[in-house]
């Protein structure tokens with residue numbers, strides 16, 4: 001049993017067998033972490049330059065393999081989150097000569113490939129989004145079309161959707177796209193969120209101010225590091241021990257209810273996962 005005697009979930013991190021890989025999972029577990037949502041790395045980080053949806057499959061299989069190994073280490077559970085990084089649109093358009101429409105179609109095909117894996121019960125969420133930097137209106141529209149497609153496919157296969165977006169505290173419009181696609185807006189999670197968000201569920205970066213804001217909101221939230229496991233960017237993001245450390249800080253500050261909200265109630269509401277029942281005694 002972990003030191004906290006309760007689940008501690010990092011809602012968004014990456015693992016790379018070429019870098020820290022499972023050592024990052026061991027660090028997380030030693031610090032008191034119990035559950036992980038592992039997001040596939042951007043396809044180009046694995047040297048994949050896709051031409052078809054099927055070309056994404058090895059990226060997803062590698063994530064699934066690492067998740068299986070992580071499960072052996074954790075007192076709790078790990079699950080994959082699979083999809084297409086929104087930054088791919090710029091690589092396709094600017095470096096490979098794709099039209100925005102062709103980029104959109106290929107990224108939707110990648111989402112379909114992720115949905116096929118999820119339909120086998122092998123992922124709890126899809127991953128999509130739009131660039132956080134300025135892009136042309138054609139690229140922006142193509143990216144939004146990919147998000148809407150991802151909403152439809154997540155609804156089809158009965159999983160949630162994590163989004164990478166611009167910095168914002170209002171994704172009401174995206175929540176409406178989800179509703180129109182038959183996906184509950186609460187099942188749409190903005191990764192790399194600050195403390196408050198309208199329209200979807202925030203996965204809050206472990207910045208103390210953001211966390212205090214989320215705690216004070218009384219709303220559902222998740223906690224994440226976006227640990228990228230990239231040897232070229234050491235220290236570019238929070239390390240794998242950060243969520244357990246912030247949980248300790250919240251508990252010491254008297255926020256037991258908020259910790260339960262972020263690590264038990266919100267994961268159940270958003271992903272349908274039971275972090276308590278999956279925690280070994």
Ligand SMILES: [Zn+2]
Nearest residue numbers: 012014039226
């Ligand atoms: Zn990430």
